Amino acid sequence: MVYNFFYYICDRRNYNLIQTKQMNNFVFQNPTKIVFGKGTIAQLSELLYKGEKIMMTYGGGSIKKNGVYDQVKKALEGFTVIEFGGIEPNPDFDTLMKAVDICRKEGVGFLLAVGGGSVIDGTKFIAAAVEYQGDEWEILTKKQIPNDCLPLASVLTMPATGSEMNSNAVISRRATKEKFDFGSPKVYPVFSILDPEVVYSIPKRQKANGLADSFIHVIEQYLTDDINTPIQDRWAEGVMKTIVETAPKVLVDRPDYDSCANYMWAATCALNFFISPGVNQDWSTHMIGHELTALCGLDHGVTLAIVLPGTMKVMREPKKAKIIMLGKNVFNITAGTDDEIVDKTIDATEKFFQSLGIKTLLSDYNIGDDVINEIVRRFRERGAVLGEHGIVTYDHVEKILRSRLA
Amino acid sequence: MVYNFFYYICDRRNYNLIQTKQMNNFVFQNPTKIVFGKGTIAQLSELLYKGEKIMMTYGGGSIKKNGVYDQVKKALEGFTVIEFGGIEPNPDFDTLMKAVDICRKEGVGFLLAVGGGSVIDGTKFIAAAVEYQGDEWEILTKKQIPNDCLPLASVLTMPATGSEMNSNAVISRRATKEKFDFGSPKVYPVFSILDPEVVYSIPKRQKANGLADSFIHVIEQYLTDDINTPIQDRWAEGVMKTIVETAPKVLVDRPDYDSCANYMWAATCALNFFISPGVNQDWSTHMIGHELTALCGLDHGVTLAIVLPGTMKVMREPKKAKIIMLGKNVFNITAGTDDEIVDKTIDATEKFFQSLGIKTLLSDYNIGDDVINEIVRRFRERGAVLGEHGIVTYDHVEKILRSRLA
Numbered sequence: 001m002v003y004n005f006f007y008y009i010c011d012r013r014n015y016n017l018i019q020t021k022q023m024n025n026f027v028f029q030n031p032t033k034i035v036f037g038k039g040t041i042a043q044l045s046e047l048l049y050k051g052e053k054i055m056m057t058y059g060g061g062s063i064k065k066n067g068v069y070d071q072v073k074k075a076l077e078g079f080t081v082i083e084f085g086g087i088e089p090n091p092d093f094d095t096l097m098k099a100v101d102i103c104r105k106e107g108v109g110f111l112l113a114v115g116g117g118s119v120i121d122g123t124k125f126i127a128a129a130v131e132y133q134g135d136e137w138e139i140l141t142k143k144q145i146p147n148d149c150l151p152l153a154s155v156l157t158m159p160a161t162g163s164e165m166n167s168n169a170v171i172s173r174r175a176t177k178e179k180f181d182f183g184s185p186k187v188y189p190v191f192s193i194l195d196p197e198v199v200y201s202i203p204k205r206q207k208a209n210g211l212a213d214s215f216i217h218v219i220e221q222y223l224t225d226d227i228n229t230p231i232q233d234r235w236a237e238g239v240m241k242t243i244v245e246t247a248p249k250v251l252v253d254r255p256d257y258d259s260c261a262n263y264m265w266a267a268t269c270a271l272n273f274f275i276s277p278g279v280n281q282d283w284s285t286h287m288i289g290h291e292l293t294a295l296c297g298l299d300h301g302v303t304l305a306i307v308l309p310g311t312m313k314v315m316r317e318p319k320k321a322k323i324i325m326l327g328k329n330v331f332n333i334t335a336g337t338d339d340e341i342v343d344k345t346i347d348a349t350e351k352f353f354q355s356l357g358i359k360t361l362l363s364d365y366n367i368g369d370d371v372i373n374e375i376v377r378r379f380r381e382r383g384a385v386l387g388e389h390g391i392v393t394y395d396h397v398e399k400i401l402r403s404r405l406a
Numbered sequence: 407m408v409y410n411f412f413y414y415i416c417d418r419r420n421y422n423l424i425q426t427k428q429m430n431n432f433v434f435q436n437p438t439k440i441v442f443g444k445g446t447i448a449q450l451s452e453l454l455y456k457g458e459k460i461m462m463t464y465g466g467g468s469i470k471k472n473g474v475y476d477q478v479k480k481a482l483e484g485f486t487v488i489e490f491g492g493i494e495p496n497p498d499f500d501t502l503m504k505a506v507d508i509c510r511k512e513g514v515g516f517l518l519a520v521g522g523g524s525v526i527d528g529t530k531f532i533a534a535a536v537e538y539q540g541d542e543w544e545i546l547t548k549k550q551i552p553n554d555c556l557p558l559a560s561v562l563t564m565p566a567t568g569s570e571m572n573s574n575a576v577i578s579r580r581a582t583k584e585k586f587d588f589g590s591p592k593v594y595p596v597f598s599i600l601d602p603e604v605v606y607s608i609p610k611r612q613k614a615n616g617l618a619d620s621f622i623h624v625i626e627q628y629l630t631d632d633i634n635t636p637i638q639d640r641w642a643e644g645v646m647k648t649i650v651e652t653a654p655k656v657l658v659d660r661p662d663y664d665s666c667a668n669y670m671w672a673a674t675c676a677l678n679f680f681i682s683p684g685v686n687q688d689w690s691t692h693m694i695g696h697e698l699t700a701l702c703g704l705d706h707g708v709t710l711a712i713v714l715p716g717t718m719k720v721m722r723e724p725k726k727a728k729i730i731m732l733g734k735n736v737f738n739i740t741a742g743t744d745d746e747i748v749d750k751t752i753d754a755t756e757k758f759f760q761s762l763g764i765k766t767l768l769s770d771y772n773i774g775d776d777v778i779n780e781i782v783r784r785f786r787e788r789g790a791v792l793g794e795h796g797i798v799t800y801d802h803v804e805k806i807l808r809s810r811l812a
């Protein structure tokens with residue numbers, strides 16, 4: 001079997017063994033159909049097969065206030081639909097297992113996620129768990145994916161995670177304060193509907209998180225070593241520039257359609273693997289951030305905005321060429337020595353998160369040494385190596401987190 | 407039925423009715439699996455299904471000199487393979503119909519194109535024609551695609567057309583001096599193998615054509631009107647910058663692996679629809695160029711390099727904002743008034759083609775008024791409208807071609 005790009009994310013330990021100074025060999029395939037634009041939710045009825053029993057999954061009910069629920073229900077007239085609401089942010093294993101039980105009992109044949117990344121990620125887990133023989137938590141801990149997963153699709157209501165066009169999912173387990181990801185080509189959405197008008201009613205805090213999350217998805221696939229991959233680099237920069245330039249227009253109370261559309265497409269392109277074929281990837285900021293969410297309940301986007309400036313400072317030497325490239329091509333920082341450009345770029349990155357209204361220090365959230373110690377303990381216990389080529393050790397994790405204390 | 411992006415290319419007349427000043431609604435789906443890198447041809451045996459009778463198509467035999475034929479045959483040991491060689495540049499309807507006959511008689515179940523754009527395009531036509539009921543030329547003239555097309559895959563030997571990762575094909579008919587395109591999601595390659603090492607032995611003239619062709623594929627999807635699509639624009643610029651910067655390193659006798667890899671990925675990304683969702687598209691330079699090939703036998707890349715500077719000059723007003731964007735972001739032209747930047751950008755574009763060793767005037771090829779008159783007559787007879795929003799009339803076509811006389 002050829003290795004597939006999703007292993008870059010879900011199996012970092014193998015991935016990290018690959019050392020290269022030129023474009024890596026890669027396999028790329030992303031089969032998801034994107035239906036993008038105004039009024040596209042009505043096309044659901046043409047995209048779905050009648051005859052299958054559909055489970056429609058959603059979150060805490062915001063879709064009932066912003067009109068999306070009504071649009072979906074109207075498009076699904078004549079279909080057999082079981083609703084499963086209440087999937088929480090950082091979707092919980094125990095919640096999702098209730099949906100799995102219903103799918104098994106009712107013979108559900110297709111899953112339709114109506115929501116943001118948490119709902120879509122949770123639905124990917126349901127798709128894999130329904131047919132899993134054994135303890136379903138192993139899908140996360142042992143990366144065991146059954147051969148048959150239920151097909152799924154999505155109506156995206158919150159641009160942020162890219163889950164609508166990728167094969168990854170992150171699942172939490174509140175009972176044990178754990179948070180893990182898994183990925184498999186079997187859980188790509190068959191299609192995803194992206195109507196930028198859903199952005200109008202998203203609360204500012206969620207938009208800020210989505211902008212930070214999308215930006216850092218790109219960073220994880222870009223800010224490693226420079227191995228002469230100009231297309232991937234220019235594309236990554238194009239997504240980041242768009243996020244930085246669009247952010248102020250998206251954060252106003254009722255943003256214009258153009259800004260919503262560009263933000264929405266940016267968030268998808270930030271993690272649909274278009275920018276990552278053949279490049280080295282990091283993901284240490286995400287791994288550390290996941291622990292902050294699991295232990296302290298912080299929003300995912302917030303944890304990334306806290307951790308990333310630390311990752312850039314502590315890993316500045318191996319990432320130097322790319323930090324300078326980021327500064328020049330995204331933040332227009334060209335004056336000064338290389339070291340000065342690095343300093344200014346790290347500063348500009350942190351200031352961008354602050355411009356979204358996100359506080360970027362652990363002390364802003366009353367998080368201190370005890371949490372840092374627990375996170376380092378967990379990574380040590382798991383024997384985890386993080387970052388491109390496994391260069392981020394638990395010593396680095398500790399330094400990164402301590403640099404974010406105050 | 408939702409409209410699909412391939413209609414942008416294969417059905418310009420409908421497409422041109424869409425007028426917009428913001429990102430268009432779009433449907434995107436590209437299912438082709440790309441297997442990219444050194445030594446990947448050997449993976450053929452894992453990618454193909456045993457049991458199907460495979461037709462292996464190729465061109466004039468260069469693959470027998472550069473080692474690709476041997477690599478493919480070795481990987482296909484144990485498979486049932488019928489060879490069909492001799493597909494010419496600008497693949498001919500009559501040649502391809504011979505392959506169609508063999509497929510029907512032998513019950514071929516899978517097509518493997520080993521070659522460049524002409525071989526892959528020709529193989530797409532074979533895939534569609536085998537099951538076509540009626541005059542197979544109607545696939546081109548009436549855009550009639552049968553419901554069942556044979557599945558196909560490719561081993562790319564010449565980066566240029568992007569056919570290895572798109573759903574389009576251009577077919578010629580020497581008997582009537584015609585050249586038409588067609589497109590359908592049914593003819594996406596199932597997979598394509600891209601080993602950059604095949605570039606080492608490509609003759610300089612072919613590499614020059616491939617670089618020009620790829621550059622102008624991007625131009626056709628970029629140089630229209632500015633409708634606030636920053637990701638698509640930055641990505642288009644990223645591909646063009648990579649082509650411009652890599653070209654001199656690719657044109658040397660035995661280029662380095664990095665340059666070959668970046669050139670190869672650029673040519674694929676130039677026309678795999680990653681840069682085009684929601685943007686307006688032109689394709690008038692291609693339509694005019696096709697006629698020059700059909701009537702005078704010029705290389706495809708050469709015809710585009712001749713026509714494009716004329717298109718930019720004659721359509722400079724509606725394309726002004728994007729020509730300036732091209733100048734600034736690809737050729738680093740920032741000084742001067744807007745009109746001066748436009749002039750310099752058109753000049754830089756033509757000089758880029760000349761730097762590849764391509765002569766860019768009709769007089770360089772002894773082509774004069776008679777050919778221009780025939781091309782204009784053909785467009786008039788077909789009632790064709792060209793360009794974004796149908797803004798390129800036959801009067802414009804005449805002006806464009808006359809501007810390229812000397």
